[in-house]
Amino acid sequence: MVKRMVRDTSNKLLGIARDADPRWIAGLVCLLAALPIFIRNDYHLSVMILCLIDASLAVTWNLMVGYTGILSFGHQAFYGLGAYLSGLLAIKLNISPWLGLPLGGCFAALLSLGIGLPCLRLRIAPYVAIATLAFSEIMLVISRNWVSLTRGEMGLSGIPPLSDLSLFGSVKIPFSTGARIPYYYCILIIFLITMMSVYFILRSKMGLALKSVRENQDAAASLGVNVTQAKLTAFLVSSFFAGVVGSFYAHYVSVLAPGAVFGVGKMVEIVAITLVGGIGTFFGPVAGTFALVVGLEMLRGLEGYRLMVYGAALVAITLLMPNGLLTGLKTVYHRYVRTSKQSLSRT
């Protein structure tokens, strides 16, 4: 009993052992990699691409909010910054989109310091939430009004697609605008790198520091955790990946409008996905993405009623499963298994 308690506590603090098994990540990625075999339809594949974009954003948002406790509502700003930078570099300076992906990420990470540093002093969650929201609104206003650079509301169009890759000099992978499968694998790789980075951060000493900051900043600092460093790491890492994903998005859709990337709508999506899936759990954001994005697509038949049902579903899920879908389903599963075991032992 005591042994189990100790094990549970150490699991809770040290690792994410029960929550994030690398085998699960591998299994998930294998499943996703095999998906194009079953999905022949271009439309369904593009839904999957959007899913992976949102999943990557939600996973990094979860690192910041769920594990570090920095309630940021400005994640879409970094996504948009990466998208705009990479798009503009490719259009104006003719820089390869492949270089644009990491550059977009670095740019987003750099600018995240602009809001990350003022937020360091803020303790109480709503202050950080509104400050980051204000930051992303500033980006929205700039991208709308700096017409000579971003073309404002007319949208930045004509962003070149990712350039063709040739592997080992022989196999050529074409990335034309119509080709869905290469893009799908590209975002899958980005998603995998994101998941693995978050996984390794959480497993390391830094992950422990992040979680201790979430639980109690003063206690963490008194135990020698560098709170500033921990918070900045969470900010930099998550905004870097948001920027990379944004760059990918820019080259994938080839048109950027300020509202589509910087808008509050994107924030709502990320927040809803993570919270529905289960905040602070490793696979929660992924589960949330597939539930909400695929669910929303399945509701297309409802036309005008679609978003209304979506809103109602958010309310219902929160009321019925306050700890998120994944935990909720797990509880239901355990209850079911336990009751069936009990009934077995009784008979």
Place this chain on the structure above:
Amino acid sequence: MDYFPILMEQVINGLVLGSMYALVASGLTLIWGTMKMLNFAHGELYMLGGFGLYFGLVQFHLPIWLVVPVVLFLIFVLAFFIEKGLLSPLVGKPGWEVNAVVITLGLGIFAQNLAFILWGGDFLNVPYVAEGAIHFSVIHLAWHRVYILALAVVVLIIFWQIMKRTRFGLAMRATAFDHETATLMGIPHRRVYSVTFGLSASLAALAGMALAPIFSVNPWMGMGPLVKGFIVVILGGLGSFLGAILGGFIVGISESLSVLFFPSGWKDLASFILLIIILVVKPSGLLGRKEW
């Protein structure tokens, strides 16, 4: 050319806008103070106020003195039952900070799209309450704006006095301070939550009604004021009623003054930059208690 009249007009427009921000923000700050939640559906209550005024005045041709109290009462009742039915099962439970965000976001999306389905996405115009303008030598002011400024000031003063002097205000402040101790003193804190939520909703609806003739009515009209309201709340200090009022006027005036110097597309930048500066200089907000 003489800039003085334009400057004065902009300052007064700023006061009018600021009084509306103050109404929206004081509702948000009341909810934060008692229930410790950020209400992302606040903008939709504002929107419902706007639609209420539109239906009362334009569709049913009712007199304004009847429409305003009826709409306020209906929205109070609606919000009261939303709190009872949807929020109170979760208030104070673990994970409330984040659950409050999703549930109100969901409510907001639901309300926006319900309004879109029921009433369409057109921009509906509502007539001014009063035509004409007053003239002070060179300054011209629309009567409508003067009325809503006066209305907001009166309502905010009444609210402030309610909080300060009545038994309910005392109960609300006690609950905000420490709801467990308040319960021990015999205050039904659940009831306080519901009533506070209803009152804050009526404040938002009042702002929606006042601004409906100036900006038009549509299902998405609440999103702008919501973001502004949050900014004002943080600027003034979360949970501080006077801070929300002060912040509202500051944001309103700085916005309308910035139009004089910059193209109007950039005017939203003023409040955001103001907010970031305040958070760097005085993180607790202008009048906030030191709970950050």
